[in-house]
Amino acid sequence: MSSPVxxxxxxxxxxxxxxxQQGRRxxxxxxxxxxxxxxxxxxxxxxxxxxxxxxxxxxxxDVGFEINQGEAVxxxxxxxxxxxxxxxxxSRITQPSTGRMELDGRVASLLEVGTGFHPELxxxxxxxxxxxxxxxxxxxxxxxxDEIVDFAEVEKFLDTPVKRYSSGMYMRLAFAVAAHLEPDxxxxxxxxxxxDAAFQKKCLGKMGEVSSGGRTVLFVSHQMNAIEQLCxxxxxxxxxxxxxxxxxxxxxxxxxxxxxxxxxxAARSQWTRKxxxxxxxxxxxxxxxxxxQNGTALAMPVSNDGDMWVYIxxxxxxxxxxxxxxxxxxxxxxxxxxxxYQTDSAPEDxxxxxxxxxTLRGRIPARLLNEGVYRLELIGGLHHRQWLFxxxxxxxxxxxxxxxxxxDSPLWAAKRPGLLAPVLPWSLSx
Amino acid sequence: MSKLVIEAGKSELHYWADLWKYRxxxxxxxxxxxxxxxxxxxxxxxxxxxxxLLTTIVFxxxxxxxxxxxxxxxxxxxxxxxxxxxxxxxxxxxxxxxNSLVSNAxxxxxxxxxxxxxxxxxxxxxxxxxxxxxxILAVMMIWYGITPSWQLLLILPLTGxxxxxxxxxxxxxxxxxxEYRDFRYVxxxxxxxxxxxxxxxxxxxxxxxxxxxLYSINPMVGVIDGFRWAITGKAVFFHWGGFAISLCLxxxxxxxxxxxxxxxxxxxxxxx
Numbered sequence: 001m002s003s004p005v006x007x008x009x010x011x012x013x014x015x016x017x018x019x020x021q022q023g024r025r026x027x028x029x030x031x032x033x034x035x036x037x038x039x040x041x042x043x044x045x046x047x048x049x050x051x052x053x054x055x056x057x058x059x060x061x062d063v064g065f066e067i068n069q070g071e072a073v074x075x076x077x078x079x080x081x082x083x084x085x086x087x088x089x090x091s092r093i094t095q096p097s098t099g100r101m102e103l104d105g106r107v108a109s110l111l112e113v114g115t116g117f118h119p120e121l122x123x124x125x126x127x128x129x130x131x132x133x134x135x136x137x138x139x140x141x142x143x144x145x146d147e148i149v150d151f152a153e154v155e156k157f158l159d160t161p162v163k164r165y166s167s168g169m170y171m172r173l174a175f176a177v178a179a180h181l182e183p184d185x186x187x188x189x190x191x192x193x194x195x196d197a198a199f200q201k202k203c204l205g206k207m208g209e210v211s212s213g214g215r216t217v218l219f220v221s222h223q224m225n226a227i228e229q230l231c232x233x234x235x236x237x238x239x240x241x242x243x244x245x246x247x248x249x250x251x252x253x254x255x256x257x258x259x260x261x262x263x264x265x266a267a268r269s270q271w272t273r274k275x276x277x278x279x280x281x282x283x284x285x286x287x288x289x290x291x292x293q294n295g296t297a298l299a300m301p302v303s304n305d306g307d308m309w310v311y312i313x314x315x316x317x318x319x320x321x322x323x324x325x326x327x328x329x330x331x332x333x334x335x336x337x338x339x340x341y342q343t344d345s346a347p348e349d350x351x352x353x354x355x356x357x358x359t360l361r362g363r364i365p366a367r368l369l370n371e372g373v374y375r376l377e378l379i380g381g382l383h384h385r386q387w388l389f390x391x392x393x394x395x396x397x398x399x400x401x402x403x404x405x406x407x408d409s410p411l412w413a414a415k416r417p418g419l420l421a422p423v424l425p426w427s428l429s430x
Numbered sequence: 431m432s433k434l435v436i437e438a439g440k441s442e443l444h445y446w447a448d449l450w451k452y453r454x455x456x457x458x459x460x461x462x463x464x465x466x467x468x469x470x471x472x473x474x475x476x477x478x479x480x481x482x483l484l485t486t487i488v489f490x491x492x493x494x495x496x497x498x499x500x501x502x503x504x505x506x507x508x509x510x511x512x513x514x515x516x517x518x519x520x521x522x523x524x525x526x527x528x529n530s531l532v533s534n535a536x537x538x539x540x541x542x543x544x545x546x547x548x549x550x551x552x553x554x555x556x557x558x559x560x561x562x563x564x565x566i567l568a569v570m571m572i573w574y575g576i577t578p579s580w581q582l583l584l585i586l587p588l589t590g591x592x593x594x595x596x597x598x599x600x601x602x603x604x605x606x607x608x609e610y611r612d613f614r615y616v617x618x619x620x621x622x623x624x625x626x627x628x629x630x631x632x633x634x635x636x637x638x639x640x641x642x643x644l645y646s647i648n649p650m651v652g653v654i655d656g657f658r659w660a661i662t663g664k665a666v667f668f669h670w671g672g673f674a675i676s677l678c679l680x681x682x683x684x685x686x687x688x689x690x691x692x693x694x695x696x697x698x699x700x701x702x
Contacts, residue, residue: 012438015700029610092436092542094699100437107434115540120466132458133541 003104005185005216006067006090010099013060013085059085061240063099067218069184072211074227074249075220076256077237079394083220084189086237087111090218091187105184105216108134112189114174119163123154123173126162130177144180151206152176172199179206185216204229222392224253224334253334257375269300271378271398278396280388281317283325285396286357288312288378295359303405304369304421309361310376316355323353325360325380328391329400331419332373339379339391367406367423371415374400445692449544456547460554467555478562482518486511489631499632504662505574512661513630513654515563516592520650521621523556523593527600528617531608535702545695546688549604553597560589567661576662584660588653591680595649598684601691608702609694629654634669646672649680 060082067073075083088094090101091109116133117126127148131141141148149155152173154165162170188207207230211217221227227234227249234252236244244252270289278285290298291311298308310327326341340362343350351360378396381387389395406412406421415421434444468474486507493499494506501509530552531538531545538545571578603620607613628650629637637645645651652673658664 028612029606030612032610088699089436093539095696096436096438098438100435103434103436109541111540112536116462116537118462118466120469121462125462125465129458129462132455133537133543138454 003069004066005069005104006065006218007102008066008099009064009101011060011063011086011089011096011101012058012098013082013089013094014097015057015059017055017057058240060089063237063242065235065242065245067216069216070211070214071233072207072217072219072231074231074234075218075237076222076224076227076234076253080239081237082240083237084111087187087189087218087220103185106135107185107187108178108181108183109187110134110178110189111187113171113178117162117170117174120161122161123158123165126173127177130174134178134181135183136181148176148180151179168199175199175203179203183215185218186210187218189220190222200226224257227253228333250333254332257330257332257334268399269401270297271396273396278389282320282323282382283353283380283388284315285378286313286315288396288398290398290400291361295361300399301401301403304367304371304402305405305408307366308364308400310364312360312362312378313357314360315357316353319353319355320382322383322385323380324383325378327362328377328379330375330377335419337369337374337419341380343383368420369400369402370419370421371402371404371406374402376400445544449546452543452547455543456551459547459551463551463555464558467558475562478559479566482511482514482563483566485518486514489514493631497632499636502633502635502664504658504664505576508570508574508576508662509633509658510631511567511570512658513628515560515567516588516653516657517625517628517630517650518563519556519560519589520592520596520653521624522559523553523596524600524603525617525621526552526556527596528603528607529614531604531698531702532611532614538702539699545698546601546691549601550597553593553600556596557593571661578661579663581660581663584656588656588660591649591677592653594684595653595680598680598687600687602683602687605687605691605694608698624648624650633658642669643672643675645669647676647679649676652676
């Protein structure tokens, strides 16, 4: 039962970055030829130029672990930590530069929902085709066809081209096909980031079923709740290396979100822009911090008996009435407490953003949050058009540490259970 | 279930076994592309009919009426169309196969399968167009009262050679196309150039004797002459020596194409 089905040793993946080709996505024969010609005429110069222009980049390095049959393992890490590279290696899409891996059993990877779906084909045709792509045989698909259609709830539209589907239907159909694979090892990347809440729940349920059925699941997500719900073990990747491998989910997640050193947190109670980060003409943030009424930065930990403000210093070159800016606040466990936007109130009360530099602030009322560490993330974008700062996608973030000042009551001295600790009015009515 | 071991730098031994395992995907891919091709436009099939037909008409006018090329005792439209058949197949197969990887980039970066499946199935799509053209040929042969003889069976091996040529060159170009994105501008040029240097609009007997061996090295020359012979029953012209050389060349291209494809395949997902 508990023999390793995945064994990875020393795994590494190297990419060559070409600086000279910035702005160009692809190599062109034209450039290669012209470089060669240049090389003939200026051999000495070219060598120097060449060594400068390519740089090795290890997306993954010296990663090793074993996974037993039936385990559900979460993989977490910041963007660029190597999660997707690891999944791509495990699903054999790309080849490792170093090391080896052993996979025992049929691997199905779901790096994207609906790969190979063709908009012109009907739902029925796409089920067959997508199933084949994911490694199902024709007979297997035939056998499960009704189940898939049931799960996706698209019976009525089976013979409609999927280009006429709503995006929800499209997603459901795509996931349904994938969910009915019966691999020994299932590799899933961030699939749940799309779709509505009900759909996400359904997907998670299905994945839970898969892993409790004795199959192995590897799951990458930025959603810590999903990881906690599904996984029994978690791998934390940091800049291409395996930092932690532990069944103690809570601690690893806390490490990941907040860093392991408490002292560190004070230093991270504000966010300052580094060169060129998040540059855009609508809202380029410079600095974000927590301050008091007068804009003086608060030292962490902060007492909870006064109002706090989230100050966002930013610059705008283009004004757009659809600009919404705010923050998301997360608990230590990674759970979202709330979102707040400058456009939450009636339109006449919205702060008017002007061209140039300005500071936007949002109040966190006294005695709303409980004691503990919170992570705040800048969120926002052009409403219904595009994200400028997408939640969970390495947006600017900083931390808030609350200690004390929860209440004036003599009975209430320490941290309470629960995410919030508001002091709400009570009275007697006869 | 056998254990799969992947090691850095080792080319996979199970590649060919995998290719066999993924044969269903190959069929599905071809099936999808055929469905899309004939579904997307109402004139999908009509297009497959019109293209060779219109080109044939133009060629007949230009080469027979204006240039007064010899017809070798065969109705000129049949002479042109029997060459148009393999040529169109080759040209479509080559360009479809060459672009197949890039146009399926999404699948390649998200799913593992032996990549050879993609250009191979693209050729199948070109093959359906070929079958439609065969039907037109049958109609034309009835119209001109040409009765086929046993030689018509020669079409089978000749189609096989065309297939192999298009596949060999196609996978080569497909792999180059992934690596160098501007290669796709070269492909239409190759196809167009090939049309002029192959005896599609004229009989190869117009080529001076001393150049024939050299001329026959172009694999499509042998195939086209063979098609004409098979269809009309008249050995218009056939250079066996040249044909043998070009056959060797076809195998070389195919082997080289597969070798290059396999060599670069590992990095496809990284660069595509």
